[in-house]
Amino acid sequence: MLIVVANNKGGQGKTLTATLLSRYLASNPENEGNILCCDLDHTQQNFKENMAESSIPVTTLVPVENAPLCIVDTPPSLNKEVIQVIKNADILIVPIILGKHSVQGVMRITEIRGKNDLRLVVNEWDASSIQKQSEEFLSEKGFKFFGKIPKYKRLAYNIDVGLDWYAGFTDPTIEKITDILNKLLKG
Numbered sequence: 792m793l794i795v796v797a798n799n800k801g802g803q804g805k806t807l808t809a810t811l812l813s814r815y816l817a818s819n820p821e822n823e824g825n826i827l828c829c830d831l832d833h834t835q836q837n838f839k840e841n842m843a844e845s846s847i848p849v850t851t852l853v854p855v856e857n858a859p860l861c862i863v864d865t866p867p868s869l870n871k872e873v874i875q876v877i878k879n880a881d882i883l884i885v886p887i888i889l890g891k892h893s894v895q896g897v898m899r900i901t902e903i904r905g906k907n908d909l910r911l912v913v914n915e916w917d918a919s920s921i922q923k924q925s926e927e928f929l930s931e932k933g934f935k936f937f938g939k940i941p942k943y944k945r946l947a948y949n950i951d952v953g954l955d956w957y958a959g960f961t962d963p964t965i966e967k968i969t970d971i972l973n974k975l976l977k978g
């Protein structure tokens with residue numbers, strides 16, 4: 792099972808989403824020993840760093856066909872190996888902050904995989920002035936949205952300092968975040 796997080800625009804929350812999904816999946820004992828994280832952002836390696844304290848293995852190589860449950864974080868550039876994992880993805884998650892350039896980043900992903908294969912998730916951490924127009928444009932084009940990640944400074948903080956992602960959140964907020972993650976995974 793190959794889960795790929797991509798957008799051909801930087802700063803959309805790809806790494807945050809990949810990290811959250813990995814930590815969430817790892818909290819299910821059924822997945823023990825089956826999770827592999829893959830950081831294809833060779834320059835930043837933020838995903839690798841985020842997962843360093845966990846017991847989940849991280850590779851920087853393109854995962855092979857029979858990899859276990861594999862979560863791939865990608866750089867904003869569409870290089871050869873990123874194109875390959877986008878093509879091979881069983882689940883293709885595309886975070887978007889709904890600005891002009893992030894919409895263009897999504898459109899370039901559709902040149903590799905059809906729009907019906909994309910699971911768009913709106914990241915509200917940085918509201919754009921044309922958020923509404925972007926949402927309408929994508930809806931008119933037939934894109935489906937799989938939820939919204941609100942701006943949670945605490946989420947970024949927890950990940951940065953190596954706490955559990957849900958540390959300090961109320962139960963309803965934890966539920967809200969896990970609902971989004973489940974929707975992204977189950978479709």
Ligand SMILES: Nc1ncnc2c1ncn2[C@@H]1O[C@H](COP(=O)(O)OP(=O)(O)OP(=O)(O)O)[C@@H](O)[C@H]1O
Pocket residue numbers: 800801802803804805806807808832835837865866867914915916940941942943944945946947
């Ligand atoms: N919903 C959110 N709430 C709070 N902080 C967020 C949220 N989404 C992203 N951030 C923070 O914004 C920054 C950019 O997010 P992230 O690194 O996940 O983006 P990216 O798409 O991986 O960027 P790049 O293209 O550079 O790899 C990070 O510091 C992250 O922790």
Ligand SMILES: [Mg+2]
Pocket residue numbers: 805806807832835837864865866
């Ligand atoms: Mg990143």
